[in-house]
Amino acid sequence: MTTQMLTYLFVGLSFALYIGIAVWSRAGSTKDFYVAGGGVHPVVNGMATAADWMSAASFISMAGIISFVGFDGSVYLLGWTGGYVLLALLLAPYLRxxxxxxxxxxxGERYYSKTARIVAVVCLIFVSFTYVAGQMRGVGIVFSRFLEVEVNTGVVIGMAVVFMYAVLGGMKGITYTQVAQYCVLIFAYMVPAIFISLMITGNPIPQLGFGAEVLDAEGLGSGVSVLEKLDGVLMDLGFGAYTQGSKSTIDMFAITAALMFGTAGLPHVLVRFFTVPKVSDARLSAGYALVFIAVLYTTAPAVAAFARLNLVDTVQDTAYADAPAWFGNWEKTGLIAWQDKNNDGVMQYSAGAALSPPKPIFSDQKGLHGERLLKNEPSASANEVYIDRDIMVLANPEIANLPGWVIALVAAGGVAAALSTAAGLLLVISSSISHDLLKQTLMPNISDKQELLFARIAAAVAVCVAGLFGIYPPAFVAQVVAFAFGLAAASLFPAILLGIFSKRVNKEGAISGMLVGLMFTFGYIAYFKFYAPELNNSGYWLLGISPEGIGFLGMLMNIGAAFVVSMMTAPPPSDVQNLVDDIRIPTGAGIAHEH
Amino acid sequence: MSEQHYHHQGENFPPASHHDQQVITDAVAKGYWRANLRLLAQLLIVWFGVSFGFGILLADWLDQFSFFGFKLGFWFAQQGAIYVFVVLIFIYARRIAVIERRFGVDDDEHDITATKKQGAS
Known part of the structure; x- marks a missing residue:
């Protein structure tokens, strides 16, 4: 069977599985729809949380980015795992x-205010849509390369599948589908990683192979470790050393912090801890979730290093005519390009942007060697090869010459990662509309059945909007997602944290905090990314903090504003102070679910 | 304060939950909370130390040491901190459970069965 057919088969089978699970676990009540009935086992919830968490950005983009930035990429690894410690210790048990x-x-309850509830809904929708845009784009990339359909058709197919199980099954359908999706995506991630680790170092465990010696042509130890070799090879080509950062320490610190606090403030992750039976289960569940996440997150940096080594080996000083098939395949999708600047028919790869403008603009003609010709001006750099970071994980099995079924598996895994996260996000968007906006604010008299219907309608509308984002993507996957974290860190995280750990912060404080944090962070990002992108460099940044890390500053401002305003206004009423006392004590969580 | 529970308007808790008969005094609640905060502070110091400390602020200095083929600072940033995070959560889950039992504020078995029945209906 060809790789193409295997890919159709794997992706098709995984879709059939997800829809089957959705039909089997259909939601019958709003409680099923919002929190899966509240009786999910902590290990199951941990696995579902991990799938929910690991998005197209984790699966497709993260290793690719680390591959190109080396040590600087640690911000994603630290940020997207360290947030779970905050979740398990500071938020999850109390929310449960x-x-x-x-x-x-x-x-809304803690700050006894409909305004606070609506501000939270606005923050939530803002964060979730920013995030979901990245997922749909991820689905599009996978489809366009592996199933050779138009990106837009791919997005529509993805939307249809998410629609099936998110709208029918709600949280219940999503939870059990995500368990299946975790298994698909982690298997798809690990298999090529193990193969490549074996090939390069002879060690089957990527986490160890990452630090091991590179094997030479005879399969013997060469005395040089993977990272030493990579540092050497890259410096020869004019890049910085892989293990050395180029970001300033303060920016590394701020980005990591924004990602960590943002992780702990992401609504689609927080809501998962409403689904377990007990407070102690919420803690354990966060622990299991991190175990399942860590499997991928400790493999990703190894994959990144191996992929970079492989890429340089394959591309550098290779005649285009002798380039392996994957090069042409990815060239077709426009994610790789080659401009023969010195007309020698050989690809020279080195530091610096190959093209000007940096993204390729293809003409319809073919060059002397069969390459796609570009309309871009050649840049001053000697580099002739443009490579989009997003392809590193997807192209890795091909670059490493792995069998067709592994390639097909990676395609299914990429789709699973994107769909599971998209579904979780769509659910929190729809429940915040049907529950918080309609039931709790605008239409308090609707019945449970009507609320469930509205939840389904809201989910359906959200799927369509998300699809539009996928068809008209704002920027590339991980970058968009990174901003969602800054916004979550600056708006929701402090409001929840202070709501639990302070009895003094009142509604005026919380509302002004959220607004200050959100507006500052959004304004800063919008200024540097959309209004004045030419100024987006460390010379103009506030305290040397890039837009990716500004959420950390936004969070501090949020907390500051919340305290100052609270001190100037009346303390919360005594029943709210009693509520805080009550959520701090684990006893009696079972009955707290009655609503 | 004799009744710890916060009853929201319009909410009907089942009348015979074990909790409603149990009294958690103010002093117990305060003692438990203080013990919890102390434990949290200890664990968060470790959390900060391995990630922001070893992985970022001290990474350059730690890179002079070699660890299983890695520069040590680089290893903490891309591997080590993640392992420590996982361990921290399970340590917290275990130690807070001991503290809860000591203060008599744990969530016990009655609640699970109650929730399961509700979930199935």
């Missing part, structure tokens, strides 16, 4: 004890 359906539920 509080025991309602949504994050705005907590903020």
């Amino acid at each position: 004890k509080f025991g309602r359906f949504t994050v705005p539920d907590f903020i």
Whole structure:
């Protein structure tokens, strides 16, 4: 069977599995729809959380980015795992004890205010849509390369599948589908990683192979470790050393912090801890989630290093005519390009942007050697090869010459990662609309059945909007996602944290904090990314902090504003102070679920 | 304060939950919370130390040491901190459970069965 057919088969089978699970676990009540009935086992919830968490950005883009930036890429590894410690220690158990359906539920009750609830809904929708845009784009990339359909058709197919199980099954359908998706995606990630680690170092465990010696042509130890070799090879080509950062320490610090606090403030992750039976289960569940996540996150940097080594080996000083088939395949999708600047028919790869403007603009003609010709001006750099970071994980099995079924598996895994996260996000968007906006604010008299119907309609609308984002993508996957974290860190995380750990912060404080944090962070990002992108460099940044890391500063401002305003206004009423006392004590979480 | 529970307007808790008969005094609640905060502070110092400390602020200095073929600072940033994070969560789960039992504020078995029945209906 050809790789193409295997890919159709694997992706098709995985879709059939997801839809089958969705039909089997259809939601019958709003409680099923919002929190899967509240009886999910912590290990199952941990696995579902991991799938929910690991998005197209984790699966497709992260190793690719690390591959190109080396040590600087640690911000993603630290940020996207360290947040779980904050979740397990500071938020999850208390939110479970509080025991309602949504994050705005907590903020609305704790700050005894419909305004606070609506501000939280606005923050939530902002964060979730920014994030979901990246997922749909991820689905599009996978489809366009592996199934050779148009990116837009790919997005529509993805939307249809998510629609099936998110709208029908709600949280219940999503939870059990995500367990299946975790298994697909982790298997798809690990298999090529193990193969490549074996090939390069002879060690089957990528986490260890990462630090091991590179094997020479005879399969014997060469005395040089993977990272030493990579440092050497890259410096020869004019790049910085792989293990040395180029970002300033303060920027590394701020980005990591924004990603960590953002992780802990992401509504689609927080809501997962409403689904377990007990407070102690919420803690354990966060622990299991991190175990399942760590499997991928400790493999990713190894994959990144191996992929970079492989790439340089394959491309550098290779005649285009002798380039392996994957090069042409990815060239077709426009994610790789080659401009023969010195007309020698050989690809020279080195530091610096190959093209000007940096993204390739293809003409319809073919060059002397069969390459796609570009309309870009050649840049001053001697580098002739453009490579999009997003392809590193997807192209890795081909670059390493692995069998067709491994390539097919990676395609299915990429789709699983994107769909599981998209579904989780769509669910929190729809529940915040049907539950927080309609039931709790605008239409308090609707029945449970009607609320469930509205939840389904909201999910359907959200799927369509997300699809539009996928068809007209704002920027590339991980970059878009990175901003969602800054916004979550600056708006929702402090409001929830202060709501649990302070009895003094009141509604005026929380609302002004959220608004200050959100507006500052959004304004800063919008200024440097859209309004004045030419100024987006460390010379103009506030305190040397890039837009990716500014959420950390936004968070500090949020906390500062919340305290100052709270001190100037009346303390929260005594029943709210009693609520805080109550959520701090684990006893009695089972009954807290009655609503 | 004799009744710890916060009853929201319009909410009907089942009348015979074990919790409603149990009294958690103010002093117990305060003692438990203080013990919890102390434990949290210890664990968060470690959390900060391995990630922001070893992985970022001290990474350049630690890179002079070699660890299983890695520069040590680089290893913490791309591997080590993640392992420590996992361990921290399970340590917290275990130690807080001991503290809860000591203060008599744990979530016990009655609640699970109650929730399961509700979930199935």
